[in-house]
Amino acid sequence: MAKILLEMKNITKTFPGVKALDNVNFQVEEGEIHALVGENGAGKSTLMNVLSGIYPYGTYEGDIIYDGKVCQFHNIKDSEKLGIVIIHQELALVPEMTIGENMYLGNERGHKLAIDWNTTYSEADKYLRMVGLSESSKTQVKDIGTGKQQLVEIAKALAKQARLLILDEPTSSLNEEDSRALLDLMLGFKKQGMTMIIISHKLNEVAYVADKITVVRDGATIETIDNRGPEPVSEERIIKGMVGREMTNRFPKREGVTVGDIQLEVDNWTVHHPLYPERKVVDNVSMYVRKGEVVGIYGLMGAGRTELAMSIFGQTYGVNISGTMKIDGKEVKIKKGADDAIRHKIAYVTEDRKGNGLVLSQSIKVNTSLAHLDAISNHMVIDGDKEYAVAEEYREKLKTKTPSVEQLVGNLSGGNQQKVLLAKWMFAEPDIMLLDEPTRGIDVGAKYEIYCIINDLAAAGKCVVMISSELPEVLGMSDRIYIMNEGKFVGEMKASEATQENIMALILQSGRGD
């Protein structure tokens, strides 16, 4: 057995009122990639924050033994000195500064009062090559894509002489291609002897890259699965540990739904980029959706899916939009602005619930009614009692877990926030619902509940468009699937005929066609 680099022994961390970690034991061998999986709020991030000193020594119980020594970290600097470097989920780069400046921010070369820029940039370049970037370290961060920014974060960590690298959801904002490149880079580092901990929701990636998988549930480590066998561990096996039971079916069956007439029809839809109007973001797309039908739009990030949905939703994205839109067979012209789209009974449930979907500083009640205040008010005067009743009704219907609808949305978990977002748009009484990544960043149990809600919507005769970059979800939930790549629809198939292979093949072919 290889040497144990890190051992966390009997770690208990309590916040006022909650035990976030309860007697957790966790071991990492030198030179392995160790994955931490678990539902949101299970305690993964808390554990890593204890390790890196964000929660300083003394605020938790238990021991951290690193490289054979018991450690007491009082802040991040302490842990970084020993080579424990954490890369957080949200990128922490300053867009207006160069890559080199970013990499050595707070860790400047030379003297604090006289920065040695030559060393800074030459060393930065060296680490950039190590992560496979050919960019100059004098490039501004805003000029490179998210995938490359993630690599810069890793280069920054390497520059701190990392021995134990912790990556928190490193691929959550990357497309499939960039994700794969990142995972392969991790495997390369492993060969050179680096030890890594990866936190991820994407179980296929975990199965691909990790040597061992530790499952965290309700603040405790449940089990550690060995993944060094010839066959990678199945996702079902990991999920079983995460939810504590076998998930026989990840996607609920839709029963007794009769698909009706075509309700939404979009033809030759073309959308141009708002800042570079000569660029077509959506290129001559035609689609239709029937009542009671769930239509999946699959595509990688950046394929133009969000842009398509938002341009349909009252031109809230894009310029020079051309094409025709019909609702119930009649051509409609929706004016610019979400209000007119809502009047035409269209709803768009954003992929970015915190940025574009919810007002976090307001209550569940206020968020639920925001898109349809008319329904609970008389001549612009809100009927507070009616509003409360509506919020309660949706809380029960969607099983949102909260002490009361007066709770601030910012205090809810991701899954519950997503339910509030759905409640808001269901209350707007749309006929057409455009759901953009409706299960992004939420845990397995909540996902199942969201799928049930989608089925209920279809059963109620709504037409549902579900945009997703998770293939199993698209395959499991849709009646029909459109495949999108680089702004174009490159295929359409019935769910019954679709497989992961033939969808990916379509995308690859279309890519080569250019």
Add this chain to the structure above:
Amino acid sequence: MNENRMSVGAFFQKYTMIIALVVVVIFFAILTGGKNLLPGNINNLISQNGYVFVLAAGMLLCILTGGNIDLSVGSVVCFTAAVGCVLMDNDVNMWIAVLAMLAIGLLIGAFQGFWIAKLHVPAFIATLSGMYAFRGFSNVVLGGYQVSVTNEAFLNLFGGGAKCYVPDFIRQAMGTTGKPNLTCLAIGIIAVLIFIGLKVRKILIQKKLNIHQSIPAQLATTAVISAVVIWLTFKLASHKGFPTVLIWIGLVLGIYQYITTKTAIGRHLYAVGGNEKATALSGVKTRNVYWFAYASIGLMAGLAGILTAARAKGIDPTYAEGYEMDAIASCFIGGASAYGGVGKVSGMIVGAVLMGVINQGMNIVGVDSNFQKVVKGLVLLLAVVFDVLSKRQKR
């Protein structure tokens, strides 16, 4: 934890500023030997700070949209007052002058709001330019001199001169004179009864709909507010009666309380400040929300211009300087968020009263006016620091 019970810590956190206000009042009561609680001084506190309440109400809406402020209000107050005073000086009917002042305020607000809402000019800059421009216009209108107001009806109605009180109709009808002022008492008691009636109705509806909110706590706040109002009423009644300026303050605060809590536009103000993109995608014309906020503070600047002109019995090109800062400070001391989306009219009132009490207390004690500014600055800083710290503990 039982929802109906509030821990001592949570109680202090929620009512920090009210507790601070009580402490400050007691502090000055001891320091001045109770002089600050004399009926005359209570009356002055209201009359002197009339403009603060009115401007802070308008300012609150701007701050709600995202921590935006309006720097121009001091200059706009001076300008509208200047126009009104010059009109009345030329024997124009008082009501025409009043309407002109309100209309000019509204127009200026809408004008500045246009740049902010439609052309995305940062509010700070748009109103900074207004601050310079309207100070200059005031000077032009006044020709650099002071212009006085002699119109008695105007002064009486808007809180200037010796007779700016609601006449004691009741004693007039009874054919007696003297104190206390019975009309003032009647107004206060009726107001409290209406307030209690509304609260009870609200609690009954809550019970019917099964909304869980602590009834004892609501009754307690109702009782405290009623007691304070009755106490104030007695104080005012034993002085000269109900100051007319309080009618305007009450009207404005009532309307703004209603706008922020009951109306769709009020909801939109909070939503835009909390998350503008999400609000736009919910079908709200967010730019119009900004426009509304700035038009509203323009109108309030017009009203404050009227009150200022009446109280000073005229206007001088240097009047109303720094009024915008008093309004901004009241909102922030009252718990409005500098990032927008959070803030209440009730908090703003406490903030404004706190500033007023400190000002007046220092005046009575005889603190040097320069040092008074230092204290004001420190109070603002402390209030915001307290707010930031108490929020951090929650995480």
